[in-house]
Amino acid sequence: MSGTSSASSPGRDHPGERAAADPIRLLGIRDTPLSVDEVFAAVGDAAAGGTALFVGTVRSHDGGADVEGLGYSSHPSAEVEMRRIAEKVIADFPVRALAAVHRVGELRIGDLAVVVAVSCPHRGEAFEACRKMIDDLKHEVPIWKHQTFADGTEEWVGA
Numbered sequence: 001m002s003g004t005s006s007a008s009s010p011g012r013d014h015p016g017e018r019a020a021a022d023p024i025r026l027l028g029i030r031d032t033p034l035s036v037d038e039v040f041a042a043v044g045d046a047a048a049g050g051t052a053l054f055v056g057t058v059r060s061h062d063g064g065a066d067v068e069g070l071g072y073s074s075h076p077s078a079e080v081e082m083r084r085i086a087e088k089v090i091a092d093f094p095v096r097a098l099a100a101v102h103r104v105g106e107l108r109i110g111d112l113a114v115v116v117a118v119s120c121p122h123r124g125e126a127f128e129a130c131r132k133m134i135d136d137l138k139h140e141v142p143i144w145k146h147q148t149f150a151d152g153t154e155e156w157v158g159a
Contacts (some may be wrong), residue, residue, distance in 0.1 A: 014052040016047030017094060017121045024086050026099035029078050029143070033045045034103050043097035043119040050123030052130035056114040058107045064148035072104045072113065075142035093129035094120055100133060102143055114138075 026042040036055055042049055046126060058070050086098050100116040114132045120126040138158075145157040 016096075022091055023095045023097050024099075025097045026101065027079060027086060029074050029082070030101055030103055031105040032103075033103050034115050036112070036115055037091045039101060039115040039117045039123065041097045042099035043117040045096035045119050047121060048096040048119035049121050050126035051117060051119040052126040053117040054115070054125075054132070054134045055108060058109050058111045058113055060109045062149075065153070066096070067109065067147055068150045069106065069148040071106045072102070073144050073146070073148045074102070074104050078102075078141050078143055081141045083136060085133065085140055086149070087108075088136070088144075089118070089129050089133045091098050091130065093118075093125050095125075095129055096120055098129070098133065100137060102141070104143070107133060115154055 036053070040051070040053060058067070060067055082100060082102070086100065089095060089098065094122065095118055097119045097127070100114070102114045103112065114134070114137070116130055116137065118126050118130040118133060120129055143158065146154065147157065148154045
C-alpha cells in the first residue's frame with residue numbers, strides 16, 4: 001500500500017499536504033557518535049503534523065548469546081545507496097523532511113547505531129515512511145555488522 005494521499009480527499013490540494021521540494025535534510029555514514037537531537041531537528045517542518053523517529057542501539061545479546069563487542073563497516077557506495085532509498089520513500093509518501101545517519105566503527109553496548117526520522121503532514125504517513133526507510137536501509141545499504149560474543153565466537157551480519 002502506498003502512503004500517498006488521494007487527490008479527492010478534502011484539503012489534500014494544499015501545498016502542506018504534499019512532499020516538500022527537497023525533503024532530504026540529512027544523510028550520512030559516520031564514525032563519530034550519533035545525535036538524536038540533530039536528526040530530530042533536521043526534520044522540523046511547519047507543515048508536518050507527524051514526525052516518526054527510529055533509534056537503533058547496540059544491544060547486549062543476539063540470538064541467545066551475550067554480545068561483547070560490535071563493529072560496523074560500510075562499502076564506499078553506502079551513502080549513495082542510502083540516498084537512493086530515501087528518494088524511493090519520498091516518491092511513495094508525502095515526506096516534508098527526512099534524515100538518516102548510520103554509525104560505523106567500534107561501538108559499545110547502548111551506543112546509537114542508526115537514527116532515522118521522517119516528518120509528514122499526518123502521523124500515519126510519518127510512521128509508514130519511517131518504517132520503510134529503516135527497513136530498506138537495513139536490507140539494501142551495504143553496511144556490515146561484526147559481532148564478538150562472550151564465548152569467543154564471532155559473526156558477520158549482512159555480509
